[in-house]
Amino acid sequence: MPPLLEAKELTKHYGATIALESVNFQVDQGITGLLGPNGAGKSTAIKLFLGLLKPTSGSAEVMGQKPYELVESRERLGYMPEHDCLPTAMTSSEFLTHMAQVSGLPPAHARTRAADVLRHVGLAEERYRSIGEYSTGMKQRVKLAQALVHDPVLVLLDEPTAGLDPGGREEMLALIRRISRDFGISILLSSHLMGDVESVCDRIVVLEGGHVIEEGAVSRFTQETQTLFIDVDENRDKLIEALAKRGIEATVDGPSLVVNRESDEQYDAIRDALVEADAPLRRMAPGRHGLTDIFRKPPT
Amino acid sequence: MRARKAIWINGVRAALGLGRGWPSKVMPVLLFIAVITPAVVISIVASQIGLDDLDLPGHAGYYSMVSVVLILFAAIIAPELLCSDRRNRVIDLYLVRPLTTTDYIAGRWLAFFSVTLALVYIGQIVLLIGLVLASDDPLQHLQDNWLDIPRFLGAGVIVAIFITTVPMAVSAFTTRRAYAAAFVIGLFIISFPISAGLTECVETERTTARGTSAQCERPTGDAAKWFTLIDFAQVPAQVNSLIFEESSEPDTVKLGRELNSGIRIGWYALLTIGPGLVLWWRYRGITV
Numbered sequence: 001m002p003p004l005l006e007a008k009e010l011t012k013h014y015g016a017t018i019a020l021e022s023v024n025f026q027v028d029q030g031i032t033g034l035l036g037p038n039g040a041g042k043s044t045a046i047k048l049f050l051g052l053l054k055p056t057s058g059s060a061e062v063m064g065q066k067p068y069e070l071v072e073s074r075e076r077l078g079y080m081p082e083h084d085c086l087p088t089a090m091t092s093s094e095f096l097t098h099m100a101q102v103s104g105l106p107p108a109h110a111r112t113r114a115a116d117v118l119r120h121v122g123l124a125e126e127r128y129r130s131i132g133e134y135s136t137g138m139k140q141r142v143k144l145a146q147a148l149v150h151d152p153v154l155v156l157l158d159e160p161t162a163g164l165d166p167g168g169r170e171e172m173l174a175l176i177r178r179i180s181r182d183f184g185i186s187i188l189l190s191s192h193l194m195g196d197v198e199s200v201c202d203r204i205v206v207l208e209g210g211h212v213i214e215e216g217a218v219s220r221f222t223q224e225t226q227t228l229f230i231d232v233d234e235n236r237d238k239l240i241e242a243l244a245k246r247g248i249e250a251t252v253d254g255p256s257l258v259v260n261r262e263s264d265e266q267y268d269a270i271r272d273a274l275v276e277a278d279a280p281l282r283r284m285a286p287g288r289h290g291l292t293d294i295f296r297k298p299p300t
Numbered sequence: 301m302r303a304r305k306a307i308w309i310n311g312v313r314a315a316l317g318l319g320r321g322w323p324s325k326v327m328p329v330l331l332f333i334a335v336i337t338p339a340v341v342i343s344i345v346a347s348q349i350g351l352d353d354l355d356l357p358g359h360a361g362y363y364s365m366v367s368v369v370l371i372l373f374a375a376i377i378a379p380e381l382l383c384s385d386r387r388n389r390v391i392d393l394y395l396v397r398p399l400t401t402t403d404y405i406a407g408r409w410l411a412f413f414s415v416t417l418a419l420v421y422i423g424q425i426v427l428l429i430g431l432v433l434a435s436d437d438p439l440q441h442l443q444d445n446w447l448d449i450p451r452f453l454g455a456g457v458i459v460a461i462f463i464t465t466v467p468m469a470v471s472a473f474t475t476r477r478a479y480a481a482a483f484v485i486g487l488f489i490i491s492f493p494i495s496a497g498l499t500e501c502v503e504t505e506r507t508t509a510r511g512t513s514a515q516c517e518r519p520t521g522d523a524a525k526w527f528t529l530i531d532f533a534q535v536p537a538q539v540n541s542l543i544f545e546e547s548s549e550p551d552t553v554k555l556g557r558e559l560n561s562g563i564r565i566g567w568y569a570l571l572t573i574g575p576g577l578v579l580w581w582r583y584r585g586i587t588v
Contacts, residue, residue: 085388
């Protein structure tokens, strides 16, 4: 069975500008993050998979088919753009029913699917209101709903949390997790927000300057580091002194003390130092790499 | 197929304001009423006074009579089908579905064509019913004038194609409905006085050995018949005058009859196929 998406030596040039250069990667089931700074080639890659652009060379395949040659292959894809794309005069119910029909569903089935999807994204009560009256968060949900309404195999989400407040962002990310878990719809999430990608994705593909610079499971990029974070409620300076007496050098990083992990015996020394400094321990945990570290690596 | 049908149905609903708030319905309803009103008035007058006592406009003159309303309808409503989708960027969602830009634009064109065809036919059907009922012998009237039915059906298609294609081609160049509507109305309004000014008949008296006679002189002389083509609003009427063999038509159309029928048909074809190709070309190059 072919992968959901596959880029093979995918190259796209806009005149003299290189958007993607001989890129190879695959997207399989689950949630995959397409990560990269602005201009990395994320949007170009999405447009190539949607069949909106023709590659300069190589191929962008959707379940083994080339979408720019066969528009029917888009029936199995959903797409949520970053920008506004909703008709303000229509109700979300009518709009979703229409979009389901445009995706090939018969009218009666389209109405049922529209109602179901609007309920899943939490807009059941507001479905007969004009979209123009919706808040930003509600509009984002309608955008997500239209991408799901025809029950696609894979959904491409372009910056789905753009413009949302922290609460709305968390709700959107939870919704994305639920879509993948409960409905088995695979997701390609394009974002420049590391936190979003780290919290919902199983795998990532990192683009920079039109090249794939990293690819793999998110857990590979968020492994434990050789550092230990210690948070105490009080007597932090005394703790630093007590650790130093035991040969452990601690540095301050925000509210935490950071020490290098060297051996398991070190934990006993830390425990003794905490007792000596009379510092109540709130948290002690190993440090973890973050996805931001990918972009901090020196160029090779 | 379902996708294309959905685009067509949605276009019809958008043109008529269905599924939208009441402000979207006001203009289509008013323009529908404006198209039907002359047919209703003619029918009432015919029923009260009698068909033979008055020289009432028939099916041939009806399209010319309501051409201004038809142009207003097309100019105001056609941009609703295209400009809004591009302004709100809903078109981006269409083009990532199993549709090509050609499918989209063909669906939209067909939707507006269906609405305009219904509009032009409704007036003619009301007129037909009115004239039949107003006659002393409805069956005899129908037998004598049955050819009017295929004629007005054919002429309706000619009118609907023209008033669909031109405003839609204009709408493809702007995301603002008002700009598109103003341009289309301006195009038709300006073309009329220019054509009329160049083809106007100025009567002069000419004295010869046989006496004094009135003579029609036009500013552009013998070339005047060519300038009738500039009156865009009457372009379909130039073709329809070939279908209806009556003379209840505006002066520009009467003068235009002097032109070869091939020229009139060719001009109509140029002004419909040309904008049609422009419309297709504009959307072919659209990117999300």
